Structures are given as structure tokens and as C-alpha cells.
Amino acid sequence: AQTVTQSQPEMSVQEAETVTLSCTYDTSESNYYLFWYKQPPSRQMILVIRQEAYKQQNATENRFSVNFQKAAKSFSLKISDSQLGDTAMYFCAFMKPQGGSEKLVFGKGTKLTVNP
Amino acid sequence: DAGITQSPRHKVTETGTPVTLRCHQTENHRYMYWYRQDPGHGLRLIHYSYGVKDTDKGEVSDGYSVSRSKTEDFLLTLESATSSQTSVYFCAISVLGTDTQYFGPGTRLTVL
Numbered sequence: 001a002q003t004v005t006q007s008q009p010e011m012s013v014q015e016a017e018t019v020t021l022s023c024t025y026d027t028s029e030s031n032y033y034l035f036w037y038k039q040p041p042s043r044q045m046i047l048v049i050r051q052e053a054y055k056q057q058n059a060t061e062n063r064f065s066v067n068f069q070k071a072a073k074s075f076s077l078k079i080s081d082s083q084l085g086d087t088a089m090y091f092c093a094f095m096k097p098q099g100g101s102e103k104l105v106f107g108k109g110t111k112l113t114v115n116p
Numbered sequence: 117d118a119g120i121t122q123s124p125r126h127k128v129t130e131t132g133t134p135v136t137l138r139c140h141q142t143e144n145h146r147y148m149y150w151y152r153q154d155p156g157h158g159l160r161l162i163h164y165s166y167g168v169k170d171t172d173k174g175e176v177s178d179g180y181s182v183s184r185s186k187t188e189d190f191l192l193t194l195e196s197a198t199s200s201q202t203s204v205y206f207c208a209i210s211v212l213g214t215d216t217q218y219f220g221p222g223t224r225l226t227v228l
Contacts, residue, residue: 004158033215045159045206045219091158097215103149103174104208104217106158 002027002094006107013082014115020067021077021110023092029053033095034068034075035104040088048090051075082114119143120220122207128226135194137223139207147210148190149174149217150182152203159206165190197227 003026013019025034036048051059051068058066063080079086092107119142129135139148147166151159151174161174163182171182179201183191194201207220 035216037219043204043222043224045208045222047216047218050216093158095215095217102210102215102217103161103164104151104159106160108156108158 002105004107006110008110010111012113018080023075025094035093036077037091038088087114122220122223126224135197137192139190145209149208150192151206199227202227
């Protein structure tokens with residue numbers, strides 16, 4: 001069974017600075033997807049970024065980028081130029097493609113606070 | 117926004133009563149999922165559906181049943197609610213060809 005570990009329960013960063021959230025996972029699969037979801041106080045789960053394991057290039061979405069290290073089974077999220085609106089819980093998730101019956105396996109989350 | 121709504125958004129009920137949560141989507145997605153979110157556990161899959169009347173169990177399915185009589189609606193039922201089912205419940209859809217799930221706004225359920 002796959003597991004996802006987020007070792008930082010809480011983090012804080014000053015506005016405009018850069019922060020990196022860690023995620024490691026355990027799997028014997030070679031083809032899979034990794035995700036970061038953001039959950040602000042509104043509770044909505046929002047997709048931040050997606051990485052396909054067979055792609056060596058790290059995914060980026062505006063101020064969000066990942067450092068995907070397949071051999072090390074590491075998938076960290078870097079937030080550049082942090083904004084107050086980035087304050088949220090961040091969840092790392094793993095998915096093995098199964099033609100629609102996939103389940104997301106989530107880590108326990110990292111609570112990020114951006115300070116003014 | 118993947119056109120997903122959940123109802124009710126909040127519910128308080130008593131132990132032993134039946135509860136049904138509804139997930140509605142407007143974009144004809146084939147795959148739908150129910151997750152629960154509890155402190156210290158992230159989100160865990162309860163049940164999922166891969167088509168009308170086609171459903172299967174997830175990781176934490178005990179005490180829950182689901183039904184999908186039409187594409188747009190996926191119902192989660194707690195036949196006899198217990199306090200351990202107090203949680204936030206999220207519905208999700210999978211966009212075909214992207215292997216990516218998008219979530220509804222969630223339902224906070226409290227069982228007293």
C-alpha cells in the first residue's frame with residue numbers, strides 16, 4: 001500500500017519570502033501521479049499542482065513549483081513570493097492510475113501561515 | 117470549479133438516525149468519489165462510482181452505503197449515524213483523461 005508522509009505539521013513564512021513544504025511517499029509503482037492540494041479556511045480543496053511520475057521536468061504553476069525526486073520518492077512544494085492568501089493547509093497526495101477507480105492517498109497535511 | 121455541489125453543507129444529527137448526503141455535478145463526469153476528512157488523517161476514500169449503478173468500496177467504507185441512479189448524483193448514506201462518523205465529507209469527480217480529481221465544497225456532519 002502506498003503511504004504519503006508530510007513531516008512538517010506547521011510552518012510559517014513572511015510575506016514575499018519563499019517557503020518549501022516537504023512530502024515523501026512510498027510505492028513500488030513506476031507510473032503514478034503526485035498532487036498538492038490547498039485547503040484555505042473556507043475548507044474548499046483546491047488543486048495547486050500536478051506531477052506525472054514519468055515526466056522528469058518539474059511542474060510549475062505561477063508562484064508554485066515542485067522538486068520531484070523520483071529515486072528518493074520526494075515531492076516538495078516551493079511557494080515563491082508568499083502572499084497572505086497562501087495561508088492554508090497543504091496536502092500532498094499520491095495516485096496510481098487505474099482507469100477511473102483511482103483513489104487519492106493523502107498525507108496528513110502541513111499548516112502554512114503567511115505573516116505580514 | 118468542476119460544477120460540483122454538495123448538500124447539505126452543514127448537518128447536526130443524533131446517534132442512530134439515518135443521514136443522506138448528496139453530491140451533484142453538472143458536467144457529466146463518469147467517476148465520482150466520497151472522502152471523509154478527520155484531524156490527523158488527511159482525506160480518506162469511503163466509496164467511489166465508475167458509472168450509473170456501478171460503485172465500489174474504498175478504504176473506510178464500514179457504516180456507509182452509496183447509490184448512483186443517474187450520472188449527476190452520487191448519494192452517501194449513513195444508515196445509523198454514530199459519533200465516530202462526525203467528520204467533513206467531500207465529494208470529488210475525476211476528469212476523464214487527466215487522472216485528476218476535483219472536489220466539492222464539503223459537508224460538515226456532526227453526530228451527537
